[in-house]
Amino acid sequence: xxxxxxEIETPLDVEHARELxxxxxxxxxxxxxxxxxxxHRRIVDLLxxxxxxxxxxxxxxxxxxxxxxxxxxxxxxxxxxxxxGRMDTLTLPLLERGLRGxxxxxxxxxxxxxxLCHYGAVYFAAIGGAAALLARHIVAKRVVAxxxxxxxxxxxxxxxxxxxxxxxxxxxxxxxxxxxE
Amino acid sequence: xxxxxxxxxxxxxxxxxVDVALLSDAVERELRIAAGRLPPDYLGALADAAQRESSxxxxxxxxxxxxxxxYAEREEIPTCQDTGMAILFIEIGQDVHLIGGNVVEALNxxxxxxxxxLRKSIVGDPLLRKNTGDNTPANVHFDIVPGNAIRIQGLMKxxxxxxxxxxxxxxxxxxIGGVKEFILDVVGRAGPNACPPLIVGVGIGGxxxxxxxxxxxxxxxxxxxxxPLPHVALLESELIAAINALGIGPQGLGGATTALGVHVExxxxxxxxxPVAVNLNCSAPRRFAVEL
Numbered sequence: 294x295x296x297x298x299x300e301i302e303t304p305l306d307v308e309h310a311r312e313l314x315x316x317x318x319x320x321x322x323x324x325x326x327x328x329x330x331x332x333h334r335r336i337v338d339l340l341x342x343x344x345x346x347x348x349x350x351x352x353x354x355x356x357x358x359x360x361x362x363x364x365x366x367x368x369x370x371x372x373x374x375x376x377x378g379r380m381d382t383l384t385l386p387l388l389e390r391g392l393r394g395x396x397x398x399x400x401x402x403x404x405x406x407x408x409l410c411h412y413g414a415v416y417f418a419a420i421g422g423a424a425a426l427l428a429r430h431i432v433a434k435r436v437v438a439x440x441x442x443x444x445x446x447x448x449x450x451x452x453x454x455x456x457x458x459x460x461x462x463x464x465x466x467x468x469x470x471x472x473x474e
Numbered sequence: 475x476x477x478x479x480x481x482x483x484x485x486x487x488x489x490x491x492v493d494v495a496l497l498s499d500a501v502e503r504e505l506r507i508a509a510g511r512l513p514p515d516y517l518g519a520l521a522d523a524a525q526r527e528s529s530x531x532x533x534x535x536x537x538x539x540x541x542x543x544x545y546a547e548r549e550e551i552p553t554c555q556d557t558g559m560a561i562l563f564i565e566i567g568q569d570v571h572l573i574g575g576n577v578v579e580a581l582n583x584x585x586x587x588x589x590x591x592l593r594k595s596i597v598g599d600p601l602l603r604k605n606t607g608d609n610t611p612a613n614v615h616f617d618i619v620p621g622n623a624i625r626i627q628g629l630m631k632x633x634x635x636x637x638x639x640x641x642x643x644x645x646x647x648x649x650i651g652g653v654k655e656f657i658l659d660v661v662g663r664a665g666p667n668a669c670p671p672l673i674v675g676v677g678i679g680g681x682x683x684x685x686x687x688x689x690x691x692x693x694x695x696x697x698x699x700x701x702p703l704p705h706v707a708l709l710e711s712e713l714i715a716a717i718n719a720l721g722i723g724p725q726g727l728g729g730a731t732t733a734l735g736v737h738v739e740x741x742x743x744x745x746x747x748x749p750v751a752v753n754l755n756c757s758a759p760r761r762f763a764v765e766l
Contacts, residue, residue, distance in 0.1 A: 295530065296530040296531060296534050316531070316727075318531070318534070358555070359555060359556075359593065360555055360593075361551075361552050361555040361557065361592060361593040362591055362592070362593065364549070364550075364551050364591070367551070370551065370552070370555060370593070371546070371551055371552045371553070371554060371555040372555055373554055373555050373556075375556070375634065376634050376637070376667050378667065398634070398666055398667070398669065398725070399634070399665070399666045399667035399726070400665055400666060400667060400726075418666065418725060418726075418727065420535055420538050420539065420542075420725055421554075421634060421666075421669035421725065421756065421757060422539055422542065422553065422554055422669050422756060422757030422758040423538050423539055423541075423542040423757075424542070424552065424553065424554045424555045424556075424758075425542050425545050425546035425549065425551050425552065425553055425554075426538060426541055426542040426545055426546075427542075429545075443594075443605065444555075444593055444594075456538070458531065458725075458727060460666075460727075468727050468728075469665060469666050469726045469727065470665065470720075470721055470722045470723065470726055470727070470728050471665065472662040472663075472665075472720060472722075
């Protein structure tokens with residue numbers, strides 16, 4: 294059996310996002326923004342204060358990551374996904390403003406999954422523990438905001454065929470196994 | 475070298491001075507190696523697991539994890555960006571005299587040097603949350619043992635899996651069935667969050683404080699090791715079968731490999747309880763053991 298694989302580029306529009314189905318392997322290329330716990334807190338605080346986010350949200354994909362320091366000659370250090378669920382309560386305001394995708398690992402809350410359907414967005418799973426290899430698909434990196442946060446700053450990455458799997462699609466589909474309560 | 479096992483026969487060894495700088499050097503060296511090189515028993519178990527998978531996605535994920543490990547070792551870079559909290563278990567022979575400074579500070583100096591090029595993931599206070607900037611302090615556990623040797627074992631513990639770990643004090647009436655149910659529940663709720671394939675460390679017995687430590691010590695055992703106690707070895711084999719029957723699979727995306735091993739450590743406890751702790755380790759189970 295061969296694993297079906299699609300390729301997409303950012304920015305992602307609603308139509309393309311709605312075509313993606315849970316369980317499909319996807320290779321992502323283009324501009325991606327890196328942000329995790331502390332950056333999310335600050336973005337939402339800005340939005341609540343009526344300020345714009347430090348990067349364009351519409352059509353964008355956020356990668357939940359706190360990279361390791363880069364070895365000399367490398368663009369970035371190992372950069373695998375962190376647990377997405379910690380960002381659940383800070384995600385709805387971003388989806389509301391057009392965020393089209395997120396890359397992380399682990400379950401999302403019912404509220405986030407419902408919002409994916411409502412706004413037409415996708416949650417992708419990257420392989421936790423494959424950080425060294427994943428970093429090879431990040432061909433450029435710069436800090437966009439909150440440099441004081443170190444590995445928790447907001448980054449702009451350029452991805453080259455970065456491998457993920459659609460974990461939650463815009464139709465309520467989920468690739469993660471969930472055991473009955 | 476006189477080992478602690480030899481000393482057990484006589485209970486007496488030659489007293490020995492050890493400079494704590496040797497501990498700094500050993501901790502630095504072993505952590506640096508462990509960050510980029512996963513244990514061979516883990517890589518072997520992972521390769522074996524791929525043979526048992528039928529899902530193309532599960533096979534693809536296991537293949538990627540193996541390729542990641544080989545690439546990290548070749549490039550001498552960490553296998554995972556979360557190089558974790560350094561958790562050190564130090565056995566000190568009772569005939570050892572530590573000289574040259576404060577032993578805890580010496581261990582932290584080793585951690586500080588090892589993490590110079592690694593991600594710093596430690597905050598000094600759990601509420602104020604300011605990063606210490608050098609990944610110290612390590613979480614250090616000391617044991618005094620017979621002999622004049624020093625043994626250092628360490629884990630670089632990522633907190634995706636740590637955060638999904640759980641502890642409970644069950645009533646004795648819950649029995650072994652209740653213990654199994656709790657362990658399966660922890661693994662099931664962790665799902666993809668703990669980065670399976672997992673190594674499941676289980677502590678049973680002791681008290682509130684010590685049962686967590688039993689579970690953590692279980693993660694120091696290499697995969698393929700079996701409890702020397704027959705009833706515990708049986709429990710380990712029943713648990714690995716039951717956990718893999720859950721179908722969570724690599725990264726929680728379905729498959730036959732939810733865990734590569736279940737290690738159970740037991741200890742004496744009180745008539746009123748069965749303490750159970752489940753400490754999960756992820757797909758980057760970095761550990762080391764060294765004797766001085």
